[in-house]
Amino acid sequence: MSESLLPPQARRIVVPSFDPQTQPVVPSEVLPPLADASISLDFICKAFSSQINWQVEPVFSTSFHTDDELVQKDIVQAAVFFPLVQRPSGLHVLFTRRASHLYDHAGQISFPGGRIEPRDLSAAAAALRETQEEIGVAPEFIEIIGTQPSFLTSTRFTMKPVIGVIRPGFTITPDETEVAEVFEVPLSVLMDARQHRLHRANLPDGGHRFYFSMTWQSYFIWGATAALIRNFYHYLAAAQAELLP
Helix, strand or coil, X not given: CCCCCCCHHHCCCECCCCCCCCCCEECCCCCXXXXXXXXXXXXXXXXXXXXXXXXXXXXXXXXXXXXXXXXXXXXXXXXXXXXXXXXXXXXXXXXXXXXXXXXXXXXXXXXXXXXXXXXXXXXXXXHHHHHHHHHCCCHHHEEEEEECCEEECCCCEEEEEEEEEECCCCCXXXXXXXXXEEEEEEHXXXXXXXXXXXXXXXXXXXXXXXXXXXXXXXXEEEHHHXXXXXXXXXXXXXXXXXXXX
């Protein structure tokens, strides 16, 4: 997501008050595996063109909202692009690793995206603009498939996920002021619920926080990004139950 537009003197580096990779893993719901057919591009497109009866991730049921529920003055509206890439081995998901000098979530794994500006006609338009600005993929190489409920973070940002596929022929040109690295993870790995870990972190004020994480190679994906991935699993699982024989 793009950097805050606040002036430097009003900004502070946002870092978690705990090490997300060392927090204890707690029991979570055991979820059934998805069929290979359910993580294909054709099936995903069919699912988003259908009326699927599904529920968001129950751990974060109060964090996912419809757009109408998020019209509040203290909430910063943002959109992220959930980019699918077709490879010979199957669908992959493209991620960025944020530059280490950024004020917000430095070094973390995220989707391309940022705040919705007044000039953006929609959340999808904002996600496409931010994707081009951050990693250099032009909108003509992107086909939007659909959207999912917005995720409201503890810092009062929304993350509206815009699902789409990047067509062949695209090139990656990262903006090095924001993006340290661009990489892909197989969708089959991300949709394997056995790889989803639920953590409980104790906070300095005596409270606690839950979050999901997934690991692929050296990449640790957690927080809001992992929550959107987990929610995508729930959507495909519901679509599988309705649409597959």
